[in-house]
Amino acid sequence: MNPESVWIFLAVLFLGGAIGFYAARRPRPSAVGAERVRGNYLAGVNFLVNEQPDRALEAFLRAAELDGDTVETHFALGSLYRRRGEVDRAIRIHQNIVARESLEPEQRGQASFALAKDYLRAGLLDRAEKILEPLAASGAHRMAAMRNLMRIYEQQQDWPRAISVFRELDKSGKAPQENAIAHYFCELAKAAHERQDLEEARTHLRAARAERRRFPRGALLRADIAIEQKDVALAERLLASVMAQDAALSIEVMPRLMRLARAAGADGDAVARRLVAARPDAGNEVAFAAIMADALDFPALEQLVRAFLAQDEAISGLVRAIGREPETLDARAVREVAVVLRRLAAMTARYRCATCGFSSINHFWQCPGCKSWDSQRPLLRFDLVAGLERGQPPA
Numbered sequence: 001m002n003p004e005s006v007w008i009f010l011a012v013l014f015l016g017g018a019i020g021f022y023a024a025r026r027p028r029p030s031a032v033g034a035e036r037v038r039g040n041y042l043a044g045v046n047f048l049v050n051e052q053p054d055r056a057l058e059a060f061l062r063a064a065e066l067d068g069d070t071v072e073t074h075f076a077l078g079s080l081y082r083r084r085g086e087v088d089r090a091i092r093i094h095q096n097i098v099a100r101e102s103l104e105p106e107q108r109g110q111a112s113f114a115l116a117k118d119y120l121r122a123g124l125l126d127r128a129e130k131i132l133e134p135l136a137a138s139g140a141h142r143m144a145a146m147r148n149l150m151r152i153y154e155q156q157q158d159w160p161r162a163i164s165v166f167r168e169l170d171k172s173g174k175a176p177q178e179n180a181i182a183h184y185f186c187e188l189a190k191a192a193h194e195r196q197d198l199e200e201a202r203t204h205l206r207a208a209r210a211e212r213r214r215f216p217r218g219a220l221l222r223a224d225i226a227i228e229q230k231d232v233a234l235a236e237r238l239l240a241s242v243m244a245q246d247a248a249l250s251i252e253v254m255p256r257l258m259r260l261a262r263a264a265g266a267d268g269d270a271v272a273r274r275l276v277a278a279r280p281d282a283g284n285e286v287a288f289a290a291i292m293a294d295a296l297d298f299p300a301l302e303q304l305v306r307a308f309l310a311q312d313e314a315i316s317g318l319v320r321a322i323g324r325e326p327e328t329l330d331a332r333a334v335r336e337v338a339v340v341l342r343r344l345a346a347m348t349a350r351y352r353c354a355t356c357g358f359s360s361i362n363h364f365w366q367c368p369g370c371k372s373w374d375s376q377r378p379l380l381r382f383d384l385v386a387g388l389e390r391g392q393p394p395a
């Protein structure tokens with residue numbers, strides 16, 4: 001028997017035994033019925049032992065038809081199947097429970113919720129949604145149903161409904177992540193911005209700000225609009241606020257700083273210098289971001305990058321290996337080293353989720369692995385070994 005089946009096998013043996021015991025103690029009619037239930041369970045166990053899971057499932061379902069006391073066993077079986085990833089079987093078990101007419105309302109709620117979880121696991125969001133909506137209206141599974149609905153609306157990018165479920169959860173202090181709602185408004189703002197409806201985009205950004213006053217993603221999106229409209233002072237203030245809040249977000253700020261500097265024309269250098277000066281303690285983060293965004297045209301950034309190259313042991317070692325001194329590289333050489341580093345970085349993960357460890361080359365505000373918001377952190381270093389191991393950088 002495959003080792004995973006051992007768990008189901010043991011659970012069924014235990015629960016089947018409990019049912020036999022329970023059925024034997026029941027004063028109600030049929031000793032014959034109880035006998036048949038037990039017979040079906042034994043047949044089920046037998047099929048499991050012989051690795052015939054579908055026939056085992058049939059036998060368990062037949063037992064369920066005969067006796068109402070098997071409901072708890074079936075819940076246990078269903079959740080075991082789901083945990084093993086055998087979602088189709090879990091669905092059949094839970095559908096079978098839901099289909100019973102003589103079910104207590106509490107058990108019906110439990111079975112519906114279990115079935116919704118099966119559908120979620122199978123990626124059948126529409127079916128899960130249909131079951132969860134009534135459960136979210138009332139009853140013991142209300143909060144859990146709403147939390148699951150919120151995740152479904154996120155995946156469907158149905159932000160208005162995600163917002164309203166979040167608000168319901170928040171009323172009871174049960175919202176899973178307090179930043180989520182500000183991200184929903186940012187998603188709406190981003191979509192409005194993409195179709196050039198700037199008025200609507202700004203309305204959503206104001207709503208995001210009303211939810212979370214200091215919210216970097218909202219500030220970055222608002223800065224995008226300000227740059228487009230050549231409102232240099234506002235864009236600079238917003239980008240400086242993002243840097244002040246989280247130096248690691250320099251990686252998001254830097255490409256915008258370049259666009260802003262272009263929009264500022266002759267003042268571009270001064271804008272860059274002021275933004276860099278906003279975080280004198282974060283030279284490495286800013287230098288890393290400047291290399292990635294190819295922002296070495298600005299003297300303030302070029303200086304930071306030069307210092308960064310000299311203080312990184314692995315990089316300065318490489319520079320010395322080609323016969324140069326990291327401290328005295330000319331502007332062209334600094335630029336060339338930056339190009340190589342950028343190419344290496346394109347081959348390795350640049351972000352990692354602090355919650356689940358999911359890593360990726362692109363940045364996601366919501367981790368694709370664990371669905372947490374704001375959990376991805378940039379890896380602010382060049383992994384020379386990993387980059388080189390993947391072969392030569394593309395030309």
Ligand SMILES: [Zn+2]
Pocket residue numbers: 353354355356357358367368369370371372375
């Ligand atoms: Zn994650």
